[in-house]
Amino acid sequence: MDNELKTQPHGIHDVEIQEWLESLDSVLESSGPEVAAEILERLRAHATVNGIDLPFSANTPYANTIPARLEPLFPGDQELERRIKSLIRWNALAMVVRANRVEHNIGGHISTYASAATLYEVGFNHFFRARSEEFEGDTVYFQGHASPGIYARAYLEGRISAQKLENFRRELKPGGGLSSYPHPWLMPDFWEFPTVSMGLSPLMAIYQARFNRYLEDRGMKPVTDAKVWAFLGDGETDEPESLGAITLASREKLDNLIFVVNCNLQRLDGPVRGNGQIIQELESAFRGAGWNVIKVLWGSEWDPILERDTEGLLVKRMGELVDGEYQKLVVSSGAYVREHFFGSDPRLLQLVEPMSDESLRRLRLGGHDPRKVYAAYKAAVEQKGKPTVILARTIKGYGLGEAGEGKNVTHQQKKLNEDELREFRSRFGIPLNDEDCIEVPFYRPAEDSVEIQYLRARREALGGYVPTRSIRSKPIVADHDELFKEFHEGSEGREVSTTMAFVQMLRKMLKDPEIGKLIVPIVPDEARTFGMESLFRTVGIYSSIGQKYEPVDVNTLLYYKEAKDGQILEEGITEAGSMASFIAAGTAYATHGIDTIPFFIYYSMFGFQRIGDFIWAAADMRTRGFMLGGTAGRTTLSGEGLQHQDGNSQVLALPVPNVKAYDPAFAFELAVIIQDGIRRMYKDGESIFYYLTVMNEPYAMPAMPGDVKEGILKGMYCFRRAANGKSKLRAQLFGSGAILNEALRAQEILETKYGVAADVWSVTSYKELYNDGNETERWNRLHPSEKPRVPYVSQCLADAPGALVAASDYLKTLPNMISKWMPRRLASLGTDGFGRSEGRTSLRDFFEVDARFITVATLHELFADGKLERSVLDKAIKELGINADKPNPVIS
Numbered sequence: 001m002d003n004e005l006k007t008q009p010h011g012i013h014d015v016e017i018q019e020w021l022e023s024l025d026s027v028l029e030s031s032g033p034e035v036a037a038e039i040l041e042r043l044r045a046h047a048t049v050n051g052i053d054l055p056f057s058a059n060t061p062y063a064n065t066i067p068a069r070l071e072p073l074f075p076g077d078q079e080l081e082r083r084i085k086s087l088i089r090w091n092a093l094a095m096v097v098r099a100n101r102v103e104h105n106i107g108g109h110i111s112t113y114a115s116a117a118t119l120y121e122v123g124f125n126h127f128f129r130a131r132s133e134e135f136e137g138d139t140v141y142f143q144g145h146a147s148p149g150i151y152a153r154a155y156l157e158g159r160i161s162a163q164k165l166e167n168f169r170r171e172l173k174p175g176g177g178l179s180s181y182p183h184p185w186l187m188p189d190f191w192e193f194p195t196v197s198m199g200l201s202p203l204m205a206i207y208q209a210r211f212n213r214y215l216e217d218r219g220m221k222p223v224t225d226a227k228v229w230a231f232l233g234d235g236e237t238d239e240p241e242s243l244g245a246i247t248l249a250s251r252e253k254l255d256n257l258i259f260v261v262n263c264n265l266q267r268l269d270g271p272v273r274g275n276g277q278i279i280q281e282l283e284s285a286f287r288g289a290g291w292n293v294i295k296v297l298w299g300s301e302w303d304p305i306l307e308r309d310t311e312g313l314l315v316k317r318m319g320e321l322v323d324g325e326y327q328k329l330v331v332s333s334g335a336y337v338r339e340h341f342f343g344s345d346p347r348l349l350q351l352v353e354p355m356s357d358e359s360l361r362r363l364r365l366g367g368h369d370p371r372k373v374y375a376a377y378k379a380a381v382e383q384k385g386k387p388t389v390i391l392a393r394t395i396k397g398y399g400l401g402e403a404g405e406g407k408n409v410t411h412q413q414k415k416l417n418e419d420e421l422r423e424f425r426s427r428f429g430i431p432l433n434d435e436d437c438i439e440v441p442f443y444r445p446a447e448d449s450v451e452i453q454y455l456r457a458r459r460e461a462l463g464g465y466v467p468t469r470s471i472r473s474k475p476i477v478a479d480h481d482e483l484f485k486e487f488h489e490g491s492e493g494r495e496v497s498t499t500m501a502f503v504q505m506l507r508k509m510l511k512d513p514e515i516g517k518l519i520v521p522i523v524p525d526e527a528r529t530f531g532m533e534s535l536f537r538t539v540g541i542y543s544s545i546g547q548k549y550e551p552v553d554v555n556t557l558l559y560y561k562e563a564k565d566g567q568i569l570e571e572g573i574t575e576a577g578s579m580a581s582f583i584a585a586g587t588a589y590a591t592h593g594i595d596t597i598p599f600f601i602y603y604s605m606f607g608f609q610r611i612g613d614f615i616w617a618a619a620d621m622r623t624r625g626f627m628l629g630g631t632a633g634r635t636t637l638s639g640e641g642l643q644h645q646d647g648n649s650q651v652l653a654l655p656v657p658n659v660k661a662y663d664p665a666f667a668f669e670l671a672v673i674i675q676d677g678i679r680r681m682y683k684d685g686e687s688i689f690y691y692l693t694v695m696n697e698p699y700a701m702p703a704m705p706g707d708v709k710e711g712i713l714k715g716m717y718c719f720r721r722a723a724n725g726k727s728k729l730r731a732q733l734f735g736s737g738a739i740l741n742e743a744l745r746a747q748e749i750l751e752t753k754y755g756v757a758a759d760v761w762s763v764t765s766y767k768e769l770y771n772d773g774n775e776t777e778r779w780n781r782l783h784p785s786e787k788p789r790v791p792y793v794s795q796c797l798a799d800a801p802g803a804l805v806a807a808s809d810y811l812k813t814l815p816n817m818i819s820k821w822m823p824r825r826l827a828s829l830g831t832d833g834f835g836r837s838e839g840r841t842s843l844r845d846f847f848e849v850d851a852r853f854i855t856v857a858t859l860h861e862l863f864a865d866g867k868l869e870r871s872v873l874d875k876a877i878k879e880l881g882i883n884a885d886k887p888n889p890v891i892s
């Protein structure tokens with residue numbers, strides 16, 4: 001009776017709503033969910049036609065996506081799995097607490113894994129398949145801060161020793177330790193993917209899943225049902241990279257991709273969305289992007305209450321609270337939950353009347369309930385045609401109780417007092433007495449215990465241990481001399497740019513019987529800029545669905561050809577996405593046992609500067625391949641101005657230890673570097689990758705002047721000696737990239753006008769020279785009683801007379817950093833400062849790196865050494881038309 005009288009807003013009687021709900025229930029029962037969905041869809045269309053303005057919402061109610069009645073049976077031994085998980089929880093906590101007892105503030109995280117333990121354990125026991133000879137295996141990106149839990153599991157699995165665990169975050173201790181986070185560079189047999197710089201792994205996982213499809217569609221690996229799993233934090237989703245590529249995943253129908261977002265509603269400082277609901281926000285973003293979204297919000301204890309709630313009041317109430325309120329409930333008593341959550345409506349209170357306060361406090365969340373998590377994972381791996389995201393609600397610091405559960409400070413909690421340790425021990429049933437427990441020892445049951453036996457059996461059934469990294473590809477064999485020889489000859493006067501020369505090399509490599517198939521050209525919507533459009537037709541642009549349209553330029557020779565077995569990854573305007581493809585292709589030697597050779601060519605300013613952190617991750621991951629910064633050089637790229645003209649990237653490449661950075665001037669230099677790079681990476685298996693700047697300024701490519709290969713690779717060689725080596729006035733000019741031509745012109749001016757005989761050196765890599773110099777110095781310092789070694793730069797210049805002048809299209813710091821190994825003072829010219837929209841000639845005047853400025857710098861050095869009259873210098877400045885009072889390009 002009561003109900004009938006109640007009204008909702010707008011004067012609707014509850015009974016009216018009840019009738020609609022009941023008729024839907026009966027359709028559901030008699031005809032099933034598909035028919036019910038169809039009716040609702042028709043109803044929605046009918047409403048729209050009749051002018052009803054239905055608010056758009058991509059959200060579903062704040063409830064589990066999979067209702068209890070559709071849950072599959074849990075296939076494992078739940079109690080045993082709980083015990084194993086508890087041991088892992090304990091050891092994960094122990095390694096952080098112990099590490100911080102030994103060394104105050106060494107860091108580590110407890111609460112992230114504490115919240116995610118069930119999400120991982122269900123995966124480890126039932127889903128993550130290992131890589132093997134027969135099966136490529138699943139790919140798992142672990143949340144970086146959850147690493148203690150992953151180590152603790154590997155300890156139980158017998159893969160990591162107690163000593164290593166003891167040395168968590170103390171990698172330099174005898175016997176080694178464990179890196180703070182997943183770093184393949186530091187633990188190359190264990191970790192595969194660096195994930196701790198947040199936002200990188202979701203994007204990398206998407207492109208990894210797409211690259212797996214690319215390999216299948218090109219017939220390079222068998223079609224399998226292997227999955228890519230990415231575990232993320234809910235706070236992490238605020239990084240633009242996290243959601244930045246989710247539409248690619250749905251567009252490409254990547255049903256081999258599963259995101260698991262650990263929604264503990266907290267990040268480092270506090271709630272992710274105190275005043276909102278992060279789960280609903282993510283649901284609408286992912287659903288809007290076409291993903292399958294599975295929410296795992298409530299644990300099994302809620303099911304009977306939900307069942308009693310025939311009016312949908314509880315689900316409605318669940319959707320009313322903001323995250324800040326939910327967080328408060330986590331840290332509150334059962335009585336508080338009753339009053340503040342259920343107390344909003346007497347009918348809700350009635351639903352939980354028979355339950356004690358304690359049982360209200362113990363109502364679990366979905367992400368802590370293995371049955372709910374299993375159901376979600378099973379649905380995710382069975383999903384067809386779409387990627388899946390699982391939004392699992394958890395509690396940050398779960399199980400830490402007073403020590404941090406659900407508290408704002410929990411992210412950084414690293415120490416527990418004695419009571420807190422005992423409490424944690426009791427809660428998870430760790431068999432340690434009160435005394436032992438406060439020492440926080442690692443605990444591993446005997447090898448023949450049921451726990452260890454079960455854990456091993458589960459992993460055996462899933463093919464082995466995860467994570468494991470191993471190199472599975474076979475080295476390539478040929479040396480490809482024939483392929484590259486043509487480029488040693490020069491262009492016979494024809495003017496070409498190094499970019500054009502590169503594209504020619506690429507075309508030849510694509511035809512090579514050994515490496516042709518392995519090449520993966522990657523472009524972020526820039527192929528035409530680099531003159532690569534001819535490749536569209538010859539090798540095709542990869543498209544998982546081929547080409548459903550007739551391209552507008554089909555009648556031309558170089559039409560835009562998309563194909564299912566296309567080789568080019570034309571990524572569109574996303575340097576980050578392209579880099580993620582580069583990483584996937586450049587690590588396929590480990591993930592797939594396939595030696596794909598990526599060539600990623602892009603606008604050089606948008607590489608190291610824009611996506612530096614992805615490049616750092618690529619380095620950590622031991623990625624192999626070639627990055628080509630096209631349209632490079634602050635003065636060589638004319639017209640484009642301040643945001644395009646790159647004088648930075650050769651400097652920004654310095655900190656990445658395993659990047660070989662070269663600024664070649666000529667086609668033969670490029671050929672030598674690429675050929676050697678292929679040998680080092682794909683034959684000798686070195687964990688290096690290359691950064692090559694290529695330019696768009698056309699000039700005649702000379703032939704290789706003798707055998708200078710070694711010099712090219714080491715970083716410098718003498719390209720053209722002075723005609724008159726006996727001259728009194730001598731100089732050494734160092735040029736790189738397109739600026740080498742300015743040095744060559746300066747050589748002529750100096751000789752013809754001022755009687756200075758200059759040798760010209762091509763400096764292909766300041767980075768190589770710098771590393772060599774430092775390494776030599778270091779060796780000498782540590783081996784004082786041995787014959788000192790001589791840096792390569794010093795060797796080259798041992799007998800080189802005269803003034804020293806360097807010019808490059810990058811910052812002056814590049815030449816300056818090797819000057820200390822030169823026999824005398826060095827004058828450096830470079831392009832420090834903001835670019836300008838101008839032509840090359842004006843730009844080189846503006847930045848003072850052209851032949852005239854090189855000439856003046858040389859004359860000035862000779863004057864400073866007392867070898868030249870000041871009047872000659874003064875005259876030269878005038879003669880060469882240099883404005884001595886022009887603004888300083890660095891700050892103008």
Ligand SMILES: Cc1ncc(C[n+]2csc(CCOP(=O)(O)OP(=O)(O)O)c2C)c(N)n1
Nearest residue numbers: 112196197198233234235236262266267268
């Ligand atoms: C790019 C980046 N910025 C900042 C950090 C520092 N940081 C580490 S963990 C963390 C909070 C993580 O919150 P969330 O993603 O919700 O993960 P949770 O620990 O809650 O599971 C922050 C800010 C980082 N690791 N990476």
Ligand SMILES: [Mg+2]
Nearest residue numbers: 234235266267
């Ligand atoms: Mg979080």
